[in-house]
Amino acid sequence: MHKSIVLLPGDGIGPEVVESAKCILDAVASACDHSFDYATHAIGGAAIDQFNDPLPQETEAACKQADAVLLGAVGGPKWDQNPSHLRPEKGLLRIRKSLGLYANLRPVQGFPELLHASPLKYDVVNGSDLLIVRELTGGLYFGEPSERRDNGESVVDTLAYTREEMERIIETGFDAAMVRKKHLTSVDKANVLESSKMWREIVEEKAKDYPEVTVEHVLVDAAAMKLITNPTQFDVMVTENMFGDILSDEASVLTGSLGMLPSASLRKDGFGLYEPAHGSAPDIAGQGIANPLATMLSAAMLLRYSFDMDHEAQLIEQAVANTLSAGYHTADLHVKNGTKLGTKEITEKVIDFI
Amino acid sequence: MHKSIVLLPGDGIGPEVVESAKCILDAVASACDHSFDYATHAIGGAAIDQFNDPLPQETEAACKQADAVLLGAVGGPKWDQNPSHLRPEKGLLRIRKSLGLYANLRPVQGFPELLHASPLKYDVVNGSDLLIVRELTGGLYFGEPSERRDNGESVVDTLAYTREEMERIIETGFDAAMVRKKHLTSVDKANVLESSKMWREIVEEKAKDYPEVTVEHVLVDAAAMKLITNPTQFDVMVTENMFGDILSDEASVLTGSLGMLPSASLRKDGFGLYEPAHGSAPDIAGQGIANPLATMLSAAMLLRYSFDMDHEAQLIEQAVANTLSAGYHTADLHVKNGTKLGTKEITEKVIDFI
Ligand SMILES: CC(C)[C@H](C(=O)O)[C@@H](O)C(=O)O
Ligand SMILES: CC(C)[C@H](C(=O)O)[C@@H](O)C(=O)O
Numbered sequence: 001m002h003k004s005i006v007l008l009p010g011d012g013i014g015p016e017v018v019e020s021a022k023c024i025l026d027a028v029a030s031a032c033d034h035s036f037d038y039a040t041h042a043i044g045g046a047a048i049d050q051f052n053d054p055l056p057q058e059t060e061a062a063c064k065q066a067d068a069v070l071l072g073a074v075g076g077p078k079w080d081q082n083p084s085h086l087r088p089e090k091g092l093l094r095i096r097k098s099l100g101l102y103a104n105l106r107p108v109q110g111f112p113e114l115l116h117a118s119p120l121k122y123d124v125v126n127g128s129d130l131l132i133v134r135e136l137t138g139g140l141y142f143g144e145p146s147e148r149r150d151n152g153e154s155v156v157d158t159l160a161y162t163r164e165e166m167e168r169i170i171e172t173g174f175d176a177a178m179v180r181k182k183h184l185t186s187v188d189k190a191n192v193l194e195s196s197k198m199w200r201e202i203v204e205e206k207a208k209d210y211p212e213v214t215v216e217h218v219l220v221d222a223a224a225m226k227l228i229t230n231p232t233q234f235d236v237m238v239t240e241n242m243f244g245d246i247l248s249d250e251a252s253v254l255t256g257s258l259g260m261l262p263s264a265s266l267r268k269d270g271f272g273l274y275e276p277a278h279g280s281a282p283d284i285a286g287q288g289i290a291n292p293l294a295t296m297l298s299a300a301m302l303l304r305y306s307f308d309m310d311h312e313a314q315l316i317e318q319a320v321a322n323t324l325s326a327g328y329h330t331a332d333l334h335v336k337n338g339t340k341l342g343t344k345e346i347t348e349k350v351i352d353f354i
Numbered sequence: 355m356h357k358s359i360v361l362l363p364g365d366g367i368g369p370e371v372v373e374s375a376k377c378i379l380d381a382v383a384s385a386c387d388h389s390f391d392y393a394t395h396a397i398g399g400a401a402i403d404q405f406n407d408p409l410p411q412e413t414e415a416a417c418k419q420a421d422a423v424l425l426g427a428v429g430g431p432k433w434d435q436n437p438s439h440l441r442p443e444k445g446l447l448r449i450r451k452s453l454g455l456y457a458n459l460r461p462v463q464g465f466p467e468l469l470h471a472s473p474l475k476y477d478v479v480n481g482s483d484l485l486i487v488r489e490l491t492g493g494l495y496f497g498e499p500s501e502r503r504d505n506g507e508s509v510v511d512t513l514a515y516t517r518e519e520m521e522r523i524i525e526t527g528f529d530a531a532m533v534r535k536k537h538l539t540s541v542d543k544a545n546v547l548e549s550s551k552m553w554r555e556i557v558e559e560k561a562k563d564y565p566e567v568t569v570e571h572v573l574v575d576a577a578a579m580k581l582i583t584n585p586t587q588f589d590v591m592v593t594e595n596m597f598g599d600i601l602s603d604e605a606s607v608l609t610g611s612l613g614m615l616p617s618a619s620l621r622k623d624g625f626g627l628y629e630p631a632h633g634s635a636p637d638i639a640g641q642g643i644a645n646p647l648a649t650m651l652s653a654a655m656l657l658r659y660s661f662d663m664d665h666e667a668q669l670i671e672q673a674v675a676n677t678l679s680a681g682y683h684t685a686d687l688h689v690k691n692g693t694k695l696g697t698k699e700i701t702e703k704v705i706d707f708i
Contacts, residue, residue, distance in 0.1 A: 089545045119478045119583050140513060146548045152517070155549045159494060159511040162504075189596070191443045194500045195509045221603035228582060229473050229607050242543070246600055249575035253583050 002035045003307055006066040008059065011045040011088060012280025013290035014072025020292030020347040021070060021299040024319075027351045028303070028312050039066070043095065044074025044088035044280075054091030060098055068306035069099075069273040070299060073280035097137050101265035101273055102165065103172045104134040105301070106248040110255035113324045117256035117334040120228070128255055130234040133176055134244025135169040136265055138162075139195075141241050159195055161240070166202045168268065173238025174210045182213045183235035187223045187243055199240065220247070227251055252277050259291040259332045260320075262298035264305055272306050274298040284331075288342045291330035293320050296350060319353035326353075356389045357661055360420040362413065365399040365442060366634025367644035368426020374646030374701040375424060375653040378673075381705045382657070382666050393420070397449065398428025398442035398634075408445030414452055422660035423453075423627040424653060427634035451491050455619035455627055456519065457526045458488040459655070460602040464609035467678045471610035471688040474582070482609055484588040485530055488598025489523040490619055492516075493549075495595050513549055515594070520556045522622065527592025528564045536567045537589035541577045541597055553594065574601070581605055606631050613645040613686045614674075616652035618659055626660045628652040638685075642696045645684035647674050650704060673707035680707075 007022060009015035022038060029036050041059040048054050054074070063069050074088040084090060095101075109129045110118070118125045143158030170186070177184040186203045188196035200217055207215045218226065220243045226233065227247065231254050239247065252258050261277035276294030284290060296316055304313035327338040328349045341349065361376060363369035376392060383390050395413040402408050408428070417423050428442040438444060449455075463483045464472070472479045497512030524540070531538040540557045542550035554571055561569045572580065574597045580587065581601065585608050593601065606612050615631035630648030638644060650670055658667035681692040682703045695703065 084545075084551070087545060093546070119474050121473060121475055124473045141546055143510065148548065148552065150516075152552075154514065154516040155552045156497065157513040157547045157549045159513065160508065162508040163506070189599075191438075191441065192447070192495055193511045194502065195511050197438070198502065198506075198509045221599050224578065224600045224604035225607045228604065243600075245543075245575050246578045246597075250578035250582065250604065253579045 001307065002037075003067040004037045004039065005302070006063050006069045007038050007040045008043040008069060008071040009040065009046070010043050010072040010074040010280065011076045012073055012282040012285040014074070014280055016285070016288070016290045016343050017276065017292040017295040018070060018072040020343055021295040023347055024296045024316055024350060024354070025299050027354045028315055031315065031354055032309075032312050034312070043071065043091045045076050045079045047091060048079055048082070048086055048088065052086070054086065054088055055094045055098075060095065063095065063099060063273070068271065068302045070295070070302060071273055071275040072295065073276065073278070075280050076282040093141065095273065096265055097142060099271070099273065100137065100267045102135060102137045103169055103266045104136040104244065105176070105264045105266065106132040106134065106252070106261070106277060108132065108251045108255060108261060111257050111260060111321070111324055113335045113338070114257040114260070114333060115255060116336065118254060119256070120231070120254055124229070125231060125254055128231040130231065130251065131176055131180065131236045132244060132248040132251060133169065133173045133236060133238040134248055135165065135239070135241045138165045139241035159193070161195055161198070163198070163202065166199055167206070170202055170206050170238060173236055174206055174213055177213045177236040178210065181235040183216070184213050185216050185218055185223070185234055185237045187218050187220050187237055187239035187247065189220050190217070191219065195240070223247060224250060227254065248277075256334070259330070260293050260297065262294050262301050264298070264301040266305055270306050270308070272302065274302040288344065289331045290343050291332050292343050292347055293330070296320055315354055319350045322353040323349045355661065357421040358391045358393065359656070360417050360423045361392050361394045362397040362423060362425040363394065363400070364397050364426040364428040364634065365430050366427055366636040366639040368428070368634055370639070370642070370644045370697050371630065371646040371649040372424060372426040374697055375649040377701055378650045378670055378704060378708070379653050381708045382669055385669065385708055386663075386666050388666070397425065397445045399430050399433045401445060402433060402436070402440055402442065406440070408440065408442050409448045414449065417449065417453060417627070422625065422656045424649070424656060425627055425629040426649065427630065427632070429634050430636040447495065449627065450619055451496060453625070453627065454491065454621045456489060456491045457523055457620045458490040458598065459530070459618045459620065460486040460488065460606070460615070460631060462486065462605045462609060462615060465611050465614060465675070465678055467689045467692070468611040468614070468687060469609060470690065472608060473610070474585070474608055478583070479585060479608055482585040484585065484605065485534065485590045486598060486602040486605055487523065487527045487530055487590060487592040488602055489519065489593070489595045492519045493595035513547070515549055515552070517552070517556065520553055521560070524556055524560050524592060527590055528560055528567055531567045531590040532564065535589040537570070538567050539570050539572055539577070539588055539591045541572050541574050541591055541593035541601065543574050544571070545573065549594070577601060578604060581608065602631075610688070613684070614647050614651065616648050616655050618652070618655040620659055624660050624662070626656065628656040642698065643685045644697050645686050646697050646701055647684070650674055669708055673704045676707045677703045
């Protein structure tokens with residue numbers, strides 16, 4: 001199959017990890033007789049420096065024409081004092097909205113070689129394997145009004161959702177549960193928020209269409225506790241944008257493998273943007289020591305969700321797992337008696353395993 | 355000194371733990387030559403059953419006349435299907451607002467006897483001692499509009515704050531840091547929310563009045579991670595209502611001592627409502643096995659913050675700590691080689707230590 005992929009390296013270690021993931025995609029293409037072409041475009045801080053815009057028009061246009069998008073990371077101290085429309089993150093928020101990427105999938109799983117580096121006790125975290133499905137283009141992130149009032153004496157942000165926006169992400173949650181362990185945890189704050197009451201009603205309605213899925217409602221504060229005290233109880237967790245932001249980051253540190261976690265931001269037709277869950281790590285950028293594994297696993301999600309190439313996705317996932325179990329790791333990972341490698345070297349190891 | 359205290363036992367184990375805490379307050383009163391009088395009033399589910407109102411007028415009026423309020427817990431499955439104005443939690447939300455209790459203090463500390471029960475590794479959690487200062491009467495909890503629109507096809511909630519509301523809670527945060535380790539972590543989502551941008555500006559302004567306090571800004575998603583990976587880095591954390599709800603519950607499970615954590619909800623003049631951080635535990639209500647220690651520690655906070663009785667507060671805190679280190683505990687706590695006691699028995703032990 002022929003497919004075109006837009007690469008958005010972004011800032012910090014972004015360019016290094018995206019380059020690695022591209023090498024992996026090429027290895028898969030030649031192993032499986034596909035051809036991928038790539039176009040690289042600017043986003044985030046790099047785009048601000050070059051175009052004075054965190055999401056230049058030509059980047060947006062190129063993404064709209066591609067079959068999928070692979071992003072590195074955005075942000076860094078260099079742009080932290082910029083006004084908000086010239087902040088790197090704004091590029092990310094705008095592209096999610098502009099491409100309609102409403103469904104953010106954030107899997108959290110443990111790797112046996114890394115579990116010992118978890119802040120949690122082995123018995124608590126062992127066996128954790130959950131998927132957070134976060135709504136990504138609604139809620140407090142995009143609601144209007146969001147403004148100062150009374151000459152700056154007060155301020156409002158707006159948590160707004162349409163029924164349709166809730167329905168489609170809740171369906172994504174149920175669909176994800178159906179191909180996993182068929183357990184869905186819906187997270188809301190229905191004892192306080194009107195939006196959460198509506199959310200809970202819609203979950204109840206949709207549950208009728210998925211009789212095989214067991215559904216549980218958990219308040220967001222309780223969910224934040226349970227992720228720590230008993231993470232293995234979760235399979236798929238579905239929630240709105242801000243709750244998902246907080247809980248997915250919380251969940252990402254449970255298994256000691258933050259440097260290994262991918263993410264996908266999808267719309268209904270399968271088009272998507274893929275990026276590692278970690279940030280741009282400006283402190284180690286350009287040193288050749290960044291960990292590209294989460295970006296490779298994001299490329300695997302790209303193959304699975306946007307190109308329907310499940311076998312090819314598994315090739316990457318298996319190769320990454322094999323690389324780790326052979327003891328190869330980057331500086332950020334703690335593998336006992338392992339061999340520490342740089343970005344390029346570990347990329348070669350993964351390619352060898354493909 | 356003579357003081358009057360309103361007791362709001364509420365639901366589940368609420369009546370049992372409030373009764374225990376009252377015995378402790380009496381023990382302190384006689385040891386230190388104070389006299390406390392008590393009036394008991396209904397709130398939550400109990401008030402719904404009796405008055406069809408989770409916060410009856412006479413309860414509200416009594417609280418307004420008291421010197422301080424001690425609450426047990428509200429809620430239970432019995433009222434879970436009620437319409438929202440007849441839900442137990444509504445009583446709690448309304449009393450916070452009606453009494454103007456804008457500052458919620460939630461200390462999280464470890465007890466040496468309980469740290470082994472933490473889901474976190476000993477080395478990660480040992481030494482944790484933090485205070486979450488949560489805004490309690492603004493933000494998404496009370497903002498208008500909060501309603502369905504377009505014939506139920508959409509919904510909004512509103513995150514609203516005035517400058518004054520932000521200023522006073524941020525001051526509470528700084529003041530708390532001044533009497534602790536002089537480190538303040540302000541939590542916001544300033545890369546997305548206008549309200550958070552204003553929050554951050556106010557923190558920066560106030561910081562000038564507290565040159566001794568080191569101030570750090572952390573995004574709420576990063577805060578949710580850091581609480582787990584490195585809880586000992588925090589001293590005082592100050593944040594708005596919903597973020598504080600989530601983070602304080604997350605923090606409450608870190609040290610393995612959820613059953614030991616008190617809370618205070620204060621206004622400027624020192625008046626306050628005090629309650630344990632745990633819930634109403636309807637499954638064990640009425641069995642005489644509930645853990646009253648968090649409610650006793652809440653009574654200690656009451657003495658300190660509302661009555662300015664620091665010495666008396668320490669008497670309780672010391673007695674509770676001594677009870678634990680003597681090996682006495684309730685069924686919910688895991689103390690190695692300890693002696694398991696019921697609610698009444700452990701109350702007597704604490705009194706013996708006073
Ligand atoms: C950078 C920021 C705006 C973004 C978000 O809050 O969505 C990030 O935290 C994420 O989770 O992808
Ligand atoms: C019961 C509920 C409304 C309440 C809140 O969210 O404030 C509770 O979770 C708390 O933290 O005191």
